[in-house]
Amino acid sequence: MTITAVPADELPLRERKKLRTRRALVDAALELFTERGFEETTLDDLCAAVEVSKRTFFRNFGSKEDVALTPSQDMWAAFLDELERCEPGSGRPVIELAQDCLLVAVGRMTGDGWARQVRLGERLAARIPSVGAYGLHFCDRTTREALAILRRRFDLGDADDLRARLVLDMLIAAWHAALESWTSMPGEPGAADLAARLREAFAAIPGCLTLTAAPRDAPASP
Amino acid sequence: MTITAVPADELPLRERKKLRTRRALVDAALELFTERGFEETTLDDLCAAVEVSKRTFFRNFGSKEDVALTPSQDMWAAFLDELERCEPGSGRPVIELAQDCLLVAVGRMTGDGWARQVRLGERLAARIPSVGAYGLHFCDRTTREALAILRRRFDLGDADDLRARLVLDMLIAAWHAALESWTSMPGEPGAADLAARLREAFAAIPGCLTLTAAPRDAPASP
DNA sequence: AGGCAAATGCCACTGAGTGGCATAGTGAGT
DNA sequence: ACTCACTATGCCACTCAGTGGCATTTGCCT
Numbered sequence: 001m002t003i004t005a006v007p008a009d010e011l012p013l014r015e016r017k018k019l020r021t022r023r024a025l026v027d028a029a030l031e032l033f034t035e036r037g038f039e040e041t042t043l044d045d046l047c048a049a050v051e052v053s054k055r056t057f058f059r060n061f062g063s064k065e066d067v068a069l070t071p072s073q074d075m076w077a078a079f080l081d082e083l084e085r086c087e088p089g090s091g092r093p094v095i096e097l098a099q100d101c102l103l104v105a106v107g108r109m110t111g112d113g114w115a116r117q118v119r120l121g122e123r124l125a126a127r128i129p130s131v132g133a134y135g136l137h138f139c140d141r142t143t144r145e146a147l148a149i150l151r152r153r154f155d156l157g158d159a160d161d162l163r164a165r166l167v168l169d170m171l172i173a174a175w176h177a178a179l180e181s182w183t184s185m186p187g188e189p190g191a192a193d194l195a196a197r198l199r200e201a202f203a204a205i206p207g208c209l210t211l212t213a214a215p216r217d218a219p220a221s222p
Numbered sequence: 223m224t225i226t227a228v229p230a231d232e233l234p235l236r237e238r239k240k241l242r243t244r245r246a247l248v249d250a251a252l253e254l255f256t257e258r259g260f261e262e263t264t265l266d267d268l269c270a271a272v273e274v275s276k277r278t279f280f281r282n283f284g285s286k287e288d289v290a291l292t293p294s295q296d297m298w299a300a301f302l303d304e305l306e307r308c309e310p311g312s313g314r315p316v317i318e319l320a321q322d323c324l325l326v327a328v329g330r331m332t333g334d335g336w337a338r339q340v341r342l343g344e345r346l347a348a349r350i351p352s353v354g355a356y357g358l359h360f361c362d363r364t365t366r367e368a369l370a371i372l373r374r375r376f377d378l379g380d381a382d383d384l385r386a387r388l389v390l391d392m393l394i395a396a397w398h399a400a401l402e403s404w405t406s407m408p409g410e411p412g413a414a415d416l417a418a419r420l421r422e423a424f425a426a427i428p429g430c431l432t433l434t435a436a437p438r439d440a441p442a443s444p
Numbered sequence: 445a446g447g448c449a450a451a452t453g454c455c456a457c458t459g460a461g462t463g464g465c466a467t468a469g470t471g472a473g474t
Numbered sequence: 475a476c477t478c479a480c481t482a483t484g485c486c487a488c489t490c491a492g493t494g495g496c497a498t499t500t501g502c503c504t
Contacts, residue, residue, distance in 0.1 A: 014470055014481075021482095042459060053484045058461065088435040095431055133359035137351060140358055154435040162399045162423055163430035169395030170388070170430070177384045177391075201384055208385035208392070209317055209428060213310040213376040236450075236501050264490065275453045280492065445504100452499070460491085468483075474476085 022060050024050045027113075029067045030120045038068070038128045065134035068124050071117040072135070076142045079105035083149045094150065095167045099202050102171065106195050115190045122183045139176075143168050174201035244282050244292075246272045249335075251289045252342045260290070260350045287356035290346050293339040294357070298364045301327035305371045316372065317389045321424050324393065328417050337412045344405045361398075365390045396423035 028049045032041045043064060047054050061067040082101040088094075109115075125132040146168055150156060156164040178197035182189060233241075250271045254263045265286060269276050283289040304323040310316075331337075347354040369390055372378060378386040400419040404411060 012471075017470095018482075043461090044459085054461085055485080056483055059482075064460070088437065090436075091434050093431065094433045094435045097435055129359060132362070133355040136358035136362055137355035140354070150435065153438065155438055156433065156435060160403070162396075162403075162426040163433045165399055166392070166395050166423075166426060166430040167433055169398070170392060173388050173391030173395070174384075177387050181382070181384075201388075204384040204388060206431060208388040209315065211316045211378065211385045211389055212313050213316045213319055213372065213378060215310065216375065216377055234502075239501085240451075265492090266490085276492085277454080278452060281451075286491070448501105448503080450499105450501085452497105454497085455495090456493105458491105458493080460489105462488080462490105464486090464488105466483105466485085468481100470481080471479090473478085 018060075021050065021052055021056065025052065025057060025060060026067055026070050026117070030117055030124075033068055033124055034120050038064075038124055038131065063134065065131045068131055069121045069135050069138065071114055072121055073138060074114075075105055075109050075118070076138070078108045080142065080145055080149065081105075082108075083146055084153075088154060094154075094156065094164065095170065095205070098146070098150075098168060098171050099174075099198075102175065103195055103198060106191055106198065109191050115194070116188065119183050119189075122179060126180075126183070139172055143172055170205055174198065174205060177201045177204075240282075243272065243274055243278065247274065247279060247282060248289055248292050248339070252339055252346075255290055255346055256342050260286075260346055260353065285356065287353045290353055291343045291357050291360065293336055294343055295360060296336075297327055297331055297340070298360070300330045302364065302367055302371065303327075304330075305368055306375075310376060316376075316378065316386065317392065317427070320368070320372075320390060320393050321396075321420075324397065325417055325420060328413055328420065331413050337416070338410065341405050341411075344401060348402075348405070361394055365394055392427055396420065396427060399423045399426075 025046070029041075029046055032046055032049065036045075043054055043057060047057055057067075061070070066073075079102055082104050083098070086097060086101050088097050121131075122135075125135045143165075147165055150164065150168075151159070175198065178194065178201040182194045182197045185193065247268070251263075251268055254268055254271065258267075265276055265279060269279055279289075283292070288295075301324055304326050305320070308319060308323050310319050343353075344357075347357045365387075369387055372386065372390075373381070397420065400416065400423040404416045404419045407415065
Protein backbone atom coordinates (compact mmCIF):
# COMPACT_ATOMS: atom_id res chain seq x y z
CA MET A 1 0.00 0.00 0.00
CA THR A 2 2.54 2.58 1.09
CA ILE A 3 5.46 2.87 -1.27
CA THR A 4 7.93 3.92 1.37
CA ALA A 5 7.43 0.79 3.39
CA VAL A 6 10.25 -1.75 3.23
CA PRO A 7 10.15 -3.71 -0.03
CA ALA A 8 9.76 -6.86 2.05
CA ASP A 9 11.26 -9.33 -0.37
CA GLU A 10 8.96 -11.85 1.27
CA LEU A 11 5.97 -10.34 -0.49
CA PRO A 12 4.37 -12.34 -3.29
CA LEU A 13 5.79 -11.56 -6.68
CA ARG A 14 2.58 -10.02 -7.87
CA GLU A 15 2.57 -7.49 -5.03
CA ARG A 16 6.19 -6.59 -5.60
CA LYS A 17 5.51 -5.93 -9.25
CA LYS A 18 2.58 -3.72 -8.41
CA LEU A 19 4.67 -1.80 -5.90
CA ARG A 20 7.37 -1.32 -8.52
CA THR A 21 5.01 0.33 -10.99
CA ARG A 22 3.52 2.43 -8.18
CA ARG A 23 6.94 3.63 -7.22
CA ALA A 24 7.93 4.25 -10.83
CA LEU A 25 4.79 6.31 -11.36
CA VAL A 26 5.44 8.45 -8.30
CA ASP A 27 9.08 8.99 -9.22
CA ALA A 28 8.36 9.89 -12.81
CA ALA A 29 5.38 12.06 -11.88
CA LEU A 30 7.29 14.21 -9.41
CA GLU A 31 10.19 14.54 -11.82
CA LEU A 32 8.00 15.49 -14.78
CA PHE A 33 5.66 17.77 -12.81
CA THR A 34 8.63 19.62 -11.36
CA GLU A 35 10.67 19.98 -14.53
CA ARG A 36 7.99 20.39 -17.14
CA GLY A 37 5.15 21.74 -15.00
CA PHE A 38 2.01 20.12 -13.62
CA GLU A 39 -0.54 21.27 -16.18
CA GLU A 40 1.98 20.91 -19.00
CA THR A 41 2.47 17.23 -18.20
CA THR A 42 -0.48 15.15 -19.38
CA LEU A 43 -1.26 11.77 -17.92
CA ASP A 44 -0.53 10.32 -21.33
CA ASP A 45 2.99 11.75 -21.08
CA LEU A 46 3.44 10.25 -17.65
CA CYS A 47 2.07 6.86 -18.64
CA ALA A 48 4.22 6.81 -21.73
CA ALA A 49 7.31 7.55 -19.64
CA VAL A 50 6.56 4.65 -17.30
CA GLU A 51 5.26 2.49 -20.15
CA VAL A 52 1.95 1.85 -18.50
CA SER A 53 -1.61 2.33 -19.68
CA LYS A 54 -3.68 5.21 -18.32
CA ARG A 55 -6.10 2.62 -17.01
CA THR A 56 -3.36 1.20 -14.82
CA PHE A 57 -2.52 4.64 -13.51
CA PHE A 58 -6.07 5.07 -12.26
CA ARG A 59 -6.03 1.68 -10.60
CA ASN A 60 -3.10 2.87 -8.50
CA PHE A 61 -4.04 6.50 -7.89
CA GLY A 62 -7.26 8.37 -7.52
CA SER A 63 -6.24 11.41 -9.50
CA LYS A 64 -3.39 13.32 -11.03
CA GLU A 65 -3.08 15.26 -7.77
CA ASP A 66 -3.02 12.09 -5.72
CA VAL A 67 0.18 10.76 -7.20
CA ALA A 68 2.05 13.99 -6.45
CA LEU A 69 1.28 13.78 -2.74
CA THR A 70 1.73 10.06 -2.23
CA PRO A 71 4.89 10.40 -0.11
CA SER A 72 3.17 12.83 2.26
CA GLN A 73 0.18 10.53 2.49
CA ASP A 74 2.39 7.63 3.49
CA MET A 75 3.49 9.65 6.51
CA TRP A 76 -0.10 10.26 7.53
CA ALA A 77 -0.84 6.57 7.28
CA ALA A 78 2.03 5.98 9.70
CA PHE A 79 0.56 8.65 11.98
CA LEU A 80 -2.81 6.91 12.17
CA ASP A 81 -1.02 3.65 12.76
CA GLU A 82 0.86 5.25 15.63
CA LEU A 83 -2.36 6.61 17.11
CA GLU A 84 -3.72 3.08 17.18
CA ARG A 85 -0.84 1.72 19.21
CA CYS A 86 0.13 4.61 21.48
CA GLU A 87 -0.36 4.49 25.22
CA PRO A 88 -1.45 7.60 27.07
CA GLY A 89 0.34 8.45 30.28
CA SER A 90 -2.33 9.12 32.88
CA GLY A 91 -3.46 12.71 32.87
CA ARG A 92 -1.45 13.42 29.73
CA PRO A 93 -2.90 16.15 27.49
CA VAL A 94 -4.22 14.81 24.21
CA ILE A 95 -2.28 17.39 22.29
CA GLU A 96 1.02 16.05 23.57
CA LEU A 97 -0.02 12.52 22.79
CA ALA A 98 -0.86 13.47 19.22
CA GLN A 99 2.33 15.48 18.82
CA ASP A 100 4.39 12.50 19.89
CA CYS A 101 2.63 10.25 17.42
CA LEU A 102 3.28 12.71 14.61
CA LEU A 103 6.96 12.94 15.49
CA VAL A 104 7.25 9.17 15.61
CA ALA A 105 5.52 8.92 12.24
CA VAL A 106 7.97 11.36 10.69
CA GLY A 107 10.81 9.40 12.26
CA ARG A 108 9.54 6.25 10.63
CA MET A 109 9.95 7.73 7.15
CA THR A 110 13.40 6.37 6.52
CA GLY A 111 13.02 5.73 2.80
CA ASP A 112 15.79 7.04 0.60
CA GLY A 113 14.18 9.83 -1.32
CA TRP A 114 11.27 10.45 1.00
CA ALA A 115 12.22 13.93 2.19
CA ARG A 116 13.04 15.10 -1.31
CA GLN A 117 9.80 13.78 -2.76
CA VAL A 118 7.72 15.33 -0.01
CA ARG A 119 9.39 18.66 -0.69
CA LEU A 120 8.67 18.41 -4.39
CA GLY A 121 5.08 17.43 -3.71
CA GLU A 122 4.48 20.25 -1.25
CA ARG A 123 6.00 22.78 -3.58
CA LEU A 124 3.53 21.64 -6.20
CA ALA A 125 0.78 21.98 -3.62
CA ALA A 126 1.86 25.54 -2.97
CA ARG A 127 1.88 26.51 -6.65
CA ILE A 128 -0.93 24.47 -8.20
CA PRO A 129 -4.36 25.16 -6.71
CA SER A 130 -5.81 21.75 -7.46
CA VAL A 131 -2.88 20.01 -5.78
CA GLY A 132 -3.12 22.26 -2.75
CA ALA A 133 -6.84 21.64 -2.52
CA TYR A 134 -6.35 17.90 -2.73
CA GLY A 135 -3.74 18.00 0.02
CA LEU A 136 -5.94 20.00 2.34
CA HIS A 137 -8.84 17.67 1.76
CA PHE A 138 -6.68 14.66 2.48
CA CYS A 139 -5.49 16.29 5.70
CA ASP A 140 -9.08 16.93 6.69
CA ARG A 141 -10.08 13.32 6.11
CA THR A 142 -7.08 12.11 8.06
CA THR A 143 -7.96 14.40 10.95
CA ARG A 144 -11.42 12.90 11.10
CA GLU A 145 -10.03 9.40 11.10
CA ALA A 146 -7.60 10.36 13.84
CA LEU A 147 -10.44 11.75 15.90
CA ALA A 148 -12.43 8.57 15.41
CA ILE A 149 -9.48 6.48 16.58
CA LEU A 150 -8.96 8.59 19.66
CA ARG A 151 -12.64 8.54 20.55
CA ARG A 152 -12.77 4.80 20.12
CA ARG A 153 -9.71 4.12 22.22
CA PHE A 154 -10.04 6.81 24.88
CA ASP A 155 -12.66 8.69 26.78
CA LEU A 156 -12.65 12.24 25.44
CA GLY A 157 -15.95 13.39 26.87
CA ASP A 158 -19.19 14.04 25.03
CA ALA A 159 -19.27 13.63 21.28
CA ASP A 160 -20.45 17.21 20.94
CA ASP A 161 -17.51 18.50 22.96
CA LEU A 162 -15.57 20.44 20.37
CA ARG A 163 -12.28 20.39 22.24
CA ALA A 164 -10.99 17.07 20.91
CA ARG A 165 -11.56 18.21 17.37
CA LEU A 166 -9.92 21.56 17.98
CA VAL A 167 -6.86 19.86 19.41
CA LEU A 168 -6.32 17.88 16.24
CA ASP A 169 -6.87 20.93 14.08
CA MET A 170 -4.17 22.72 16.04
CA LEU A 171 -1.85 19.84 15.40
CA ILE A 172 -2.56 20.17 11.69
CA ALA A 173 -2.02 23.91 11.84
CA ALA A 174 1.37 23.41 13.45
CA TRP A 175 2.17 20.75 10.88
CA HIS A 176 1.42 23.08 8.00
CA ALA A 177 3.42 25.90 9.52
CA ALA A 178 6.40 23.63 10.09
CA LEU A 179 6.10 22.06 6.66
CA GLU A 180 6.06 25.40 4.92
CA SER A 181 9.20 26.69 6.54
CA TRP A 182 10.84 23.32 5.99
CA THR A 183 10.10 23.20 2.27
CA SER A 184 11.64 26.64 1.81
CA MET A 185 14.83 25.75 3.66
CA PRO A 186 18.01 25.97 1.59
CA GLY A 187 19.92 22.82 0.78
CA GLU A 188 18.49 19.36 1.13
CA PRO A 189 16.91 19.15 4.58
CA GLY A 190 15.88 15.70 5.76
CA ALA A 191 13.26 14.19 8.00
CA ALA A 192 15.24 15.20 11.09
CA ASP A 193 15.08 18.86 10.08
CA LEU A 194 11.35 18.52 9.60
CA ALA A 195 11.03 17.07 13.09
CA ALA A 196 12.96 20.01 14.49
CA ARG A 197 10.65 22.48 12.77
CA LEU A 198 7.70 20.54 14.07
CA ARG A 199 8.95 20.86 17.64
CA GLU A 200 9.30 24.62 17.18
CA ALA A 201 5.77 24.88 15.87
CA PHE A 202 4.39 22.79 18.74
CA ALA A 203 6.19 25.06 21.18
CA ALA A 204 4.55 28.12 19.63
CA ILE A 205 1.01 26.83 20.17
CA PRO A 206 0.37 27.78 23.82
CA GLY A 207 1.68 31.32 23.46
CA CYS A 208 -0.36 32.20 20.40
CA LEU A 209 -3.57 32.72 22.34
CA THR A 210 -2.07 35.71 24.11
CA LEU A 211 -0.41 37.27 21.08
CA THR A 212 -1.44 40.91 20.93
CA ALA A 213 -1.73 43.28 18.01
CA ALA A 214 0.23 46.46 18.56
CA PRO A 215 -0.53 49.37 16.25
CA ARG A 216 2.28 49.93 13.74
CA ASP A 217 5.13 52.23 14.78
CA ALA A 218 4.52 51.41 18.41
CA PRO A 219 6.53 49.07 20.63
CA ALA A 220 5.62 45.43 20.15
CA SER A 221 3.94 43.48 22.89
CA PRO A 222 6.27 41.93 25.51
CA MET B 223 -18.91 41.11 -6.92
CA THR B 224 -20.73 39.59 -3.99
CA ILE B 225 -24.22 38.44 -4.78
CA THR B 226 -25.54 38.95 -1.29
CA ALA B 227 -24.75 42.65 -1.27
CA VAL B 228 -27.72 44.96 -1.59
CA PRO B 229 -28.94 45.16 -5.20
CA ALA B 230 -28.20 48.89 -5.12
CA ASP B 231 -30.62 50.02 -7.79
CA GLU B 232 -28.18 52.83 -8.43
CA LEU B 233 -25.80 50.44 -10.15
CA PRO B 234 -25.45 50.72 -13.91
CA LEU B 235 -27.87 48.53 -15.77
CA ARG B 236 -25.10 46.35 -17.14
CA GLU B 237 -23.85 45.52 -13.67
CA ARG B 238 -27.34 44.74 -12.43
CA LYS B 239 -27.87 42.37 -15.33
CA LYS B 240 -24.62 40.61 -14.62
CA LEU B 241 -25.53 40.29 -10.96
CA ARG B 242 -28.89 38.85 -11.95
CA THR B 243 -27.38 36.07 -14.00
CA ARG B 244 -24.81 35.41 -11.27
CA ARG B 245 -27.57 35.09 -8.73
CA ALA B 246 -29.67 32.95 -11.03
CA LEU B 247 -26.73 30.63 -11.60
CA VAL B 248 -26.08 30.23 -7.88
CA ASP B 249 -29.75 29.65 -7.12
CA ALA B 250 -30.23 27.11 -9.88
CA ALA B 251 -26.92 25.38 -9.15
CA LEU B 252 -27.66 24.81 -5.47
CA GLU B 253 -31.16 23.64 -6.28
CA LEU B 254 -30.05 21.23 -8.99
CA PHE B 255 -26.98 19.96 -7.15
CA THR B 256 -29.07 19.27 -4.07
CA GLU B 257 -32.03 17.63 -5.78
CA ARG B 258 -30.40 15.82 -8.64
CA GLY B 259 -26.90 15.41 -7.26
CA PHE B 260 -23.63 17.21 -7.99
CA GLU B 261 -22.04 14.77 -10.41
CA GLU B 262 -25.39 14.00 -12.00
CA THR B 263 -25.91 17.64 -12.90
CA THR B 264 -23.76 18.66 -15.84
CA LEU B 265 -22.85 22.26 -16.50
CA ASP B 266 -24.84 22.00 -19.69
CA ASP B 267 -27.90 21.15 -17.60
CA LEU B 268 -27.28 24.13 -15.35
CA CYS B 269 -26.65 26.52 -18.20
CA ALA B 270 -29.74 25.29 -20.01
CA ALA B 271 -31.83 25.88 -16.88
CA VAL B 272 -30.61 29.46 -16.59
CA GLU B 273 -30.59 29.92 -20.38
CA VAL B 274 -26.99 30.99 -20.49
CA SER B 275 -24.02 29.73 -22.45
CA LYS B 276 -21.34 27.65 -20.75
CA ARG B 277 -18.86 30.33 -21.71
CA THR B 278 -20.80 32.83 -19.64
CA PHE B 279 -20.81 30.50 -16.68
CA PHE B 280 -17.03 30.39 -16.70
CA ARG B 281 -16.80 34.16 -16.92
CA ASN B 282 -18.70 34.33 -13.63
CA PHE B 283 -17.28 31.35 -11.76
CA GLY B 284 -13.96 29.61 -11.71
CA SER B 285 -15.30 26.09 -11.55
CA LYS B 286 -18.32 23.93 -10.90
CA GLU B 287 -17.31 23.77 -7.24
CA ASP B 288 -16.95 27.53 -7.04
CA VAL B 289 -20.58 28.29 -7.76
CA ALA B 290 -21.75 25.96 -4.98
CA LEU B 291 -19.79 27.81 -2.32
CA THR B 292 -20.37 31.37 -3.50
CA PRO B 293 -22.56 32.33 -0.51
CA SER B 294 -19.91 31.15 1.94
CA GLN B 295 -17.25 33.01 0.04
CA ASP B 296 -19.24 36.22 0.26
CA MET B 297 -19.03 35.96 4.03
CA TRP B 298 -15.26 35.58 3.92
CA ALA B 299 -15.00 38.65 1.74
CA ALA B 300 -16.88 40.54 4.44
CA PHE B 301 -14.49 39.12 7.02
CA LEU B 302 -11.43 40.45 5.20
CA ASP B 303 -13.20 43.75 4.79
CA GLU B 304 -13.82 43.85 8.51
CA LEU B 305 -10.19 43.07 9.26
CA GLU B 306 -9.21 46.08 7.20
CA ARG B 307 -11.32 48.46 9.21
CA CYS B 308 -11.18 47.07 12.74
CA GLU B 309 -9.44 48.88 15.57
CA PRO B 310 -7.51 46.91 18.18
CA GLY B 311 -7.96 47.81 21.80
CA SER B 312 -4.53 48.19 23.29
CA GLY B 313 -3.14 44.92 24.55
CA ARG B 314 -6.05 43.01 23.03
CA PRO B 315 -5.22 39.45 21.96
CA VAL B 316 -5.24 38.99 18.21
CA ILE B 317 -7.48 35.99 18.52
CA GLU B 318 -10.25 38.06 20.07
CA LEU B 319 -9.87 40.70 17.43
CA ALA B 320 -10.23 38.13 14.68
CA GLN B 321 -13.16 36.46 16.39
CA ASP B 322 -15.00 39.75 16.59
CA CYS B 323 -14.40 40.43 12.92
CA LEU B 324 -15.75 37.02 11.99
CA LEU B 325 -18.88 37.53 14.08
CA VAL B 326 -19.44 40.94 12.53
CA ALA B 327 -19.00 39.45 9.08
CA VAL B 328 -21.61 36.79 9.80
CA GLY B 329 -23.89 39.48 11.15
CA ARG B 330 -23.57 41.39 7.92
CA MET B 331 -25.01 38.50 5.91
CA THR B 332 -28.59 39.70 5.96
CA GLY B 333 -29.57 38.48 2.51
CA ASP B 334 -32.79 36.53 2.27
CA GLY B 335 -31.70 33.05 1.45
CA TRP B 336 -28.11 33.35 2.62
CA ALA B 337 -28.28 30.93 5.54
CA ARG B 338 -30.15 28.34 3.52
CA GLN B 339 -27.75 28.53 0.61
CA VAL B 340 -24.70 28.28 2.85
CA ARG B 341 -26.19 25.18 4.41
CA LEU B 342 -26.83 23.60 1.04
CA GLY B 343 -23.32 24.47 -0.10
CA GLU B 344 -21.67 23.09 2.99
CA ARG B 345 -23.66 19.91 2.81
CA LEU B 346 -22.35 19.45 -0.70
CA ALA B 347 -18.86 20.14 0.59
CA ALA B 348 -19.32 17.41 3.16
CA ARG B 349 -20.53 14.84 0.62
CA ILE B 350 -18.61 15.66 -2.56
CA PRO B 351 -14.83 15.45 -2.21
CA SER B 352 -14.05 17.98 -4.92
CA VAL B 353 -16.37 20.55 -3.36
CA GLY B 354 -14.89 19.97 0.09
CA ALA B 355 -11.39 20.30 -1.30
CA TYR B 356 -12.27 23.53 -3.06
CA GLY B 357 -13.75 24.96 0.13
CA LEU B 358 -10.71 24.09 2.20
CA HIS B 359 -8.42 25.61 -0.37
CA PHE B 360 -10.45 28.79 -0.43
CA CYS B 361 -10.30 28.95 3.37
CA ASP B 362 -6.56 28.55 3.22
CA ARG B 363 -6.14 31.36 0.73
CA THR B 364 -8.39 33.59 2.79
CA THR B 365 -6.37 32.85 5.91
CA ARG B 366 -3.21 33.94 4.14
CA GLU B 367 -4.83 37.14 2.99
CA ALA B 368 -6.07 37.80 6.52
CA LEU B 369 -2.57 37.27 7.87
CA ALA B 370 -1.17 39.68 5.30
CA ILE B 371 -3.71 42.32 6.30
CA LEU B 372 -2.95 41.94 9.98
CA ARG B 373 0.80 42.06 9.40
CA ARG B 374 0.44 45.15 7.27
CA ARG B 375 -1.77 46.99 9.73
CA PHE B 376 -0.29 45.83 13.03
CA ASP B 377 2.98 44.83 14.54
CA LEU B 378 2.82 41.07 15.12
CA GLY B 379 6.51 40.44 15.68
CA ASP B 380 8.96 38.73 13.35
CA ALA B 381 7.71 37.33 10.08
CA ASP B 382 9.02 33.92 11.07
CA ASP B 383 7.08 33.99 14.33
CA LEU B 384 4.54 31.24 13.79
CA ARG B 385 2.11 32.44 16.41
CA ALA B 386 0.16 34.86 14.22
CA ARG B 387 -0.43 32.16 11.67
CA LEU B 388 -1.46 29.63 14.29
CA VAL B 389 -3.97 32.07 15.73
CA LEU B 390 -5.75 32.39 12.40
CA ASP B 391 -5.71 28.65 11.88
CA MET B 392 -7.39 28.23 15.25
CA LEU B 393 -10.05 30.67 14.17
CA ILE B 394 -10.64 28.58 11.06
CA ALA B 395 -10.75 25.40 13.11
CA ALA B 396 -13.40 26.91 15.37
CA TRP B 397 -15.29 28.11 12.30
CA HIS B 398 -15.37 24.66 10.79
CA ALA B 399 -16.45 23.05 14.03
CA ALA B 400 -19.24 25.57 14.46
CA LEU B 401 -20.30 25.33 10.84
CA GLU B 402 -20.54 21.59 10.96
CA SER B 403 -22.82 21.47 13.97
CA TRP B 404 -24.84 24.32 12.53
CA THR B 405 -25.44 22.63 9.18
CA SER B 406 -26.70 19.53 10.94
CA MET B 407 -29.14 21.45 13.14
CA PRO B 408 -32.81 20.56 12.66
CA GLY B 409 -35.16 23.12 11.19
CA GLU B 410 -34.02 26.21 9.37
CA PRO B 411 -31.38 27.87 11.55
CA GLY B 412 -30.33 31.37 10.54
CA ALA B 413 -27.23 33.50 10.75
CA ALA B 414 -27.92 34.24 14.42
CA ASP B 415 -27.79 30.52 15.25
CA LEU B 416 -24.50 30.27 13.41
CA ALA B 417 -23.13 33.16 15.45
CA ALA B 418 -24.19 31.38 18.63
CA ARG B 419 -22.40 28.20 17.58
CA LEU B 420 -19.36 30.25 16.72
CA ARG B 421 -19.28 31.75 20.21
CA GLU B 422 -19.43 28.26 21.70
CA ALA B 423 -16.55 27.12 19.52
CA PHE B 424 -14.48 30.17 20.43
CA ALA B 425 -15.10 29.47 24.09
CA ALA B 426 -13.83 25.91 23.69
CA ILE B 427 -10.44 26.98 22.32
CA PRO B 428 -8.52 27.79 25.51
CA GLY B 429 -9.54 24.61 27.30
CA CYS B 430 -8.63 22.24 24.52
CA LEU B 431 -4.91 22.40 25.25
CA THR B 432 -5.44 20.72 28.60
CA LEU B 433 -7.89 18.08 27.43
CA THR B 434 -6.66 14.72 28.64
CA ALA B 435 -7.20 11.22 27.25
CA ALA B 436 -8.54 8.88 29.86
CA PRO B 437 -8.41 5.16 29.07
CA ARG B 438 -11.83 3.74 28.26
CA ASP B 439 -13.93 2.50 31.18
CA ALA B 440 -12.14 4.85 33.53
CA PRO B 441 -13.40 8.13 34.99
CA ALA B 442 -13.09 11.05 32.59
CA SER B 443 -10.72 13.88 33.33
CA PRO B 444 -12.05 16.63 35.63
C1' DA C 445 -26.94 59.14 -34.11
C1' DG C 446 -22.84 56.79 -33.78
C1' DG C 447 -19.06 54.56 -32.00
C1' DC C 448 -16.74 52.23 -27.94
C1' DA C 449 -16.17 48.64 -24.63
C1' DA C 450 -17.91 44.92 -22.34
C1' DA C 451 -20.73 40.87 -22.19
C1' DT C 452 -22.46 37.04 -24.59
C1' DG C 453 -23.03 33.08 -27.74
C1' DC C 454 -21.23 29.63 -30.70
C1' DC C 455 -17.79 26.23 -32.09
C1' DA C 456 -14.04 23.36 -31.86
C1' DC C 457 -10.66 21.44 -29.00
C1' DT C 458 -7.76 19.39 -25.06
C1' DG C 459 -7.37 16.42 -21.28
C1' DA C 460 -9.03 14.06 -16.92
C1' DG C 461 -11.46 10.26 -15.55
C1' DT C 462 -14.65 5.93 -16.34
C1' DG C 463 -16.74 1.53 -18.06
C1' DG C 464 -16.40 -2.71 -20.65
C1' DC C 465 -14.10 -6.47 -22.34
C1' DA C 466 -10.34 -9.36 -23.96
C1' DT C 467 -5.68 -10.94 -22.53
C1' DA C 468 -1.61 -12.31 -19.99
C1' DG C 469 0.85 -13.37 -15.97
C1' DT C 470 0.55 -15.33 -11.14
C1' DG C 471 -0.65 -18.48 -7.27
C1' DA C 472 -2.66 -22.77 -5.80
C1' DG C 473 -4.38 -27.45 -6.20
C1' DT C 474 -3.90 -32.04 -8.34
C1' DA D 475 3.94 -30.57 -15.18
C1' DC D 476 -1.06 -29.18 -15.96
C1' DT D 477 -5.05 -26.77 -15.11
C1' DC D 478 -8.09 -23.57 -13.01
C1' DA D 479 -9.19 -19.31 -10.83
C1' DC D 480 -7.73 -14.74 -9.90
C1' DT D 481 -5.96 -10.39 -10.72
C1' DA D 482 -3.57 -6.88 -13.07
C1' DT D 483 -3.19 -4.95 -17.39
C1' DG D 484 -4.10 -3.01 -22.06
C1' DC D 485 -7.12 -1.19 -25.39
C1' DC D 486 -11.16 1.33 -27.01
C1' DA D 487 -14.79 4.37 -26.78
C1' DC D 488 -17.14 7.68 -24.16
C1' DT D 489 -18.61 11.75 -20.95
C1' DC D 490 -17.77 16.04 -19.27
C1' DA D 491 -15.10 20.06 -17.22
C1' DG D 492 -12.71 23.78 -18.81
C1' DT D 493 -10.37 26.94 -22.59
C1' DG D 494 -9.41 29.80 -26.75
C1' DG D 495 -11.01 32.31 -30.75
C1' DC D 496 -14.17 35.00 -33.16
C1' DA D 497 -18.46 37.04 -34.45
C1' DT D 498 -22.47 39.38 -32.41
C1' DT D 499 -25.16 41.85 -29.38
C1' DT D 500 -26.06 45.38 -25.75
C1' DG D 501 -25.62 48.90 -22.49
C1' DC D 502 -22.97 53.33 -22.20
C1' DC D 503 -21.08 57.81 -23.46
C1' DT D 504 -20.52 61.94 -26.33
